[in-house]
Amino acid sequence: MASAPLLDVSTVLDLPAPLPLDSGQSLPGVRISYEAYGRLNAARDNAIFICHALTGDQHVVTDHPRTGKPGWWVRMVGPGKPIDTDRYYVICANVIGSCMGSTGPASLAMDGCPWAMRFPVITIRDMVRGHVALLDALGIEQLHAVVGGSMGGMQALSLAANFPERTRAALVIASTARHSAQNIAFHEVGRQAIMADPEWREGEYYAYGKGPEKGLSVARMAAHITYLSEAGLTDKFGRRLQNRAEKTFGFDADFQIESYLRHQGISFTDRFDANSYLYITRAMDYFDLAEEHGGLLANAFARSKARWCLVSFDTDWLYPTAESRLIAHALNAAGLPVSFVELSAPYGHDSFLLDVPALDKVVGGFLG
CATH class of the missing domain: 1.10.1740.110 (Rna Polymerase Sigma Factor; Chain: A)
Structure with missing residues (x-):
């Protein structure tokens, strides 16, 4: 019988120094709330970092503490599942700016009052800086892979592009390299x-x-x-x-x-x-990976040595297949190994969260 996923008991990290932000400001007293499943091996090289979407959180497998609903990707993560917790140490952190334990507008500032609109405007890259700080604290120099869908895919792109030494693979699902006008x-x-x-x-x-x-x-x-x-x-x-x-x-x-x-x-x-x-939502709107690298998307991947997998869905009109193709072309231009597949599913953008067996095969095959 497969073992149950192990929940890491150390689920809160207080950063020892202020977090630098793209705005030029620094965010003091940052707390990052995260969950981790499985076991980190002796070489510390079997970690997979899952990045969550806009309204998601770190509760990938465990029941949500407020709603009681099952974890948002319980069908994908666990023993013997495509992201196998018997093989990998799987981490998911609540992004900064959110409201499920990581520092955000509802958190108390240094004066003891909620940040509210005093909270600095953040970017996807700022969220990723928080993820990297967490990896540093956990002693994980390089991930087996970073994985994300939707806004999580933006974070996966940002981490693999801006911190290329930190991951050997990147799996980007139903996402985009920049937010469109729509x-x-x-x-x-x-x-x-x-x-x-x-x-x-x-x-x-x-x-x-x-x-x-x-x-x-x-x-x-x-x-x-x-x-x-x-x-x-x-x-x-x-x-x-x-x-x-x-x-x-x-x-x-x-x-x-x-x-x-x-x-x-x-x-x-x-x-x-x-x-x-x-x-x-403002962080997502500001996201433009090409703009961050001189206006050419291929430049974003110039230092990457990772292997890549891009997945889109034929009914997703929020981040349609054309967006993933643009990323694939840029990765090809950078000379990187990339797999790309458009899957058929009736659910639209939410397909990455729902029962699409073909996605299970792609995820398990790429990570394996």
């Missing part, structure tokens, strides 16, 4: 929904016991649409009515899809901080 537009709608909520109070809502829940809920609804596909929505909901035989000729949730989105929005407010949503 991506930025959707994020701006969400941010404006939050900031237009009277309960946002210019970000200083922590002392009031109530935040901008309505605005955050709308932001989540708008974003959630981008994670799905039209075919998936039609198949799952179509134009079917919600618990009624006829339209109400009002503005209640007449359609199943309306009820579904409202549920997604409301449930999201129970587990996520609105200010964190502002900061993380």
Whole structure:
């Protein structure tokens, strides 16, 4: 019988020095919350770092402490699974700026009050600097691989490009090397929904016991649409009515899809901080790997010696296959070994989180 994944008991790291940021500022008193599964071998070279998406967290395998739901990638990580905890030491850290234990806007600043909007604007590369600091503390000089989907893929790209000596392989799933105008537009709608909520109070809502829940809920609804596909929505909901035989000729949730989105929005407010949503979406919008390296994407990979795997999905219109192809072309131009595959799945962008057996084969084959 396969052994259960082992949870590392040391799940919080306080950085000994301020973390330098792309903005030119430094973030003091940084705490990084992480989980790790499996065992680090004697050579300390069997570690895989998993980077989470925008609203994800470090709870890859364990139940979420607020919702009680299973870990977000429990189907992918564990004994005998594609990311095999009997073989690898698997780490996932909550990104800085988030709200699941790592330092973010809701954390206390040095004066004992929440950072709120005093928190410095961060970038994907800043998040990765936090990951590297964690690896340093764990004594891991080089990863077997860095893996990530969506925003996690941006972090994987950034780590492998900006810290090329730290990983031997990079697996980037349903992601992009830069945020498009359309991506930025959707994020701006969400941010404006939050900031237009009277309960946002210019970000200083922590002392009031109530935040901008309505605005955050709308932001989540708008974003959630981008994670799905039209075919998936039609198949799952179509134009079917919600618990009624006829339209109400009002503005209640007449359609199943309306009820579904409202549920997604409301449930999201129970587990996520609105200010964190502002900061993380801004970090994603700023992400442009080519811009960081003189305007040419191939330059980003000039020092890399890693092997690469890129995965896209045919129904993902948030980060379509063309985005992965651009990265593959840049890796080819840099002379690096790269595998690229577009998988067929009906779920849209969220396919990397759902039951797509072909993805299991790709992940297990590449990491093995």
